Amino acid sequence: MEQLKPYQTETYFDEMFTSEGKVKPHYRTLHDTIRSFDREELKLKHEQAQASFLRQGITFTLYQDNLSTERTMPFDFIPIIISSEDWVEIEQGIEQRIKGLNAFLEDIYGEERILKEGIIPEYLIKENPYYIEHLKGFPFPLTNHIFLAGIDLIRDDRGEYRVLEDNLRNPSGLSYMYQNRFVMRHVYPEFFKEHTLYKIEQQLDPLRQTLMDYSSRKKSAVAVLLTPGVFNSAYYDHVFLAQQMGIQLVEGSDLVVKGESVYMRTIHGLRQVDVIYRRIDDDYLDPEQFRSDSLLGVKGLYRAASAGNVAIVNAMGNGVADDKALYAFVPDIIRYYLNEEPILKNVDTYSLRKPSMRKWVLERLDQLVIKNVGSSGGYDMLIGPHSTREKLNLFREKIIENPKQYIAQPTIKLSRAPAFQDNQFYPCHVDLRVYAMSGKKVRVIPGGLSRVALKKGSLVVNSSQGGGGKDTWVLKKGERV
Known part of the structure; x- marks a missing residue:
């Protein structure tokens, strides 16, 4: 077949071609x-892969113009392959970053040494909407705040890995990573014959073990996954993880607090719960402590956790550490707590609080990427070189009105990889979300969720913005090619 040919790679780093x-x-x-x-064979296999996702109910909910649509994640069969040498750098860099960010969270909700020594401006913490001041001195199990993290990586035009974003609250998409591999093995078994890869399926037992690390009871401990319910956009993710870890999927109405302990309602009566893997935002966890109008959480949950009778993971208050405004300081955080140089670099980031920097950015909006520090999923984001004059003016007004709500970054030339869509091959921009679990130790799951901007020329890989997914292979050392 001649369709998969080299294409112009002079201006972008390409995963497959030099x-x-x-x-x-x-x-x-x-x-x-x-x-x-x-x-025709490739077209048929592509259709079989999409049908497999649909049959298994592998979907997410897209919200747009006050309407919700259930759709499958667009899938591309050409995997991203990571060499064993590159994986060593990624694995070590992610582990270092998780340890540094966890030390930061423990400090911020403890002695605040990093603020007292002026390493990080105090306003970034105290004015942060995700900072929960009454968590100071809270008994976080294992003194650990991050059970599951999703760290987004990109490769620049030199092929260097850089961290684009840290996700430490409720990172989604882990189920898609596993299902991408499942579909690939069933629809494209020929691809695996001559490759020796790390098997991600073997990571599900360690995920459960890591979750149970947070239990104070060694025997008969019970863990549950707390979901907002079937209408949540990541509900499939919740169902999959609960099933694979062998824990109960519950909603707030399934739990009750009695005597500062949490119990799950069952047909056999109440059963004590030791660990809650929550997929509900802080504000909705406990109507007694946070939003009184929440119908999703459990009244008294905060009291039970304060008494040390239940572990909530990921920990409450984590949002202060993955805020986009704080992102620029993560290298300093790693140096401060670990006394190490960051293995994985950040993307250059500019705060818009200072008038001089704000003026510089406003003069170059058409060259930069602007992000809302509180948004995710590609929402409220400007990609200057790809924007209309109308959108540029809109973001100019937003920045002037509320400069601390936005950051600016250079437009990175995201690496590309070939994709097969609409019965043709063409290059698309990609990024990689790597997942790490942390309990008594940090484990980085080999591979990750490769996200691909399937629209030609697009830089936005988020599924909510038209992006799709690829399987991600990590070659074992000594792999024959």
């Missing part, structure tokens, strides 16, 4: 296998 148009060594076997199929 700048001279040659296939990179760790992609050669896959490339040769793809070329052995004709166009």
Whole structure:
């Protein structure tokens, strides 16, 4: 098959092809296998993959113009392959970042040394909407705040990995990572014959074990996954993880607090709960402590956690550490707590609080990316070079009206990889969300969720904005290519 040919790579780092148009060594076997199929075979396999997602109910909810639509995650069969050498850097960098951010959270809700020493401006914490002041001195189990993290990585035009974003509250998408692999193995078994990969399926037992690390009871401990319910956009994620970890999926009405302990209602009566993996935002967890109008949480849950009778993971108050305004200080956080240089670099980030910097950014809106520090999923974001004059003016007004709500970053030339869509091959921009679990120790799950901007020329990989997913392979050391 001749359709998968090298394309122009001079201005972007490409995952599969070198700048001279040659296939990179760790992609050669896959490339040769793809070329052995004709166009109709690939089209049929592509349709089979999409149908497999639909049959299994692998969907997410897209909210737009006050309407919700249930849809499958668009899938592309050409995987992202990470060499064993690159994976060592990613794994070590993610582990370092998790340890640094956890130390920061423990300090912020404790002695506040990093603020007293002036490493981080106090206003970034005390004015942060995700900072919960009454958590100071809270008994966080294991003195650990991060059970599951999703760290978003990109590769720049030199192929260097950089952290784009930290997700420490309720990172989603882990189920899609597993289902991408499941579909690939069933629809494209030929791809796996000549490759030795890390098996992500083997990480589900450690995920459960890590969750149970947070229980103070060693025997008969019970963990549950607390979901907002079927109408949540990530509900499939909740169902999958609860099933795979062998824990009960519950809603707020299934739990009750009695005597500062949490119990689950069952047909056999009340059963004590030790660990709650919550997929509900802080504000809605407990109507007694947070929003009184919440119908999603459990009254008295905060009291039970304060008494040390139940662990809530990820911990309350984590949002202060993955806020986009704080992101620029994560390298300083790593140096301060770990006395190490960051292994993975940040993307350059500019705060808009200072008038001089704000003026500089406003003069270059058409060259920069502007992000709302409190938004995610690609919402309330400006990509200057791809924006209309109307949108540029809108963001100019937003920044002038509320400058502390936004940050600016240079437009990174995201790496590209070939995709097969609409019965044709073309290059698309990609990023990678790597998941790490943390209990008594930190484990980085090999691979991750590769997200791809399937619209030609688009830089937005979020599924809510038209992006899709790819399987992610990590080659074991000594892999034959």
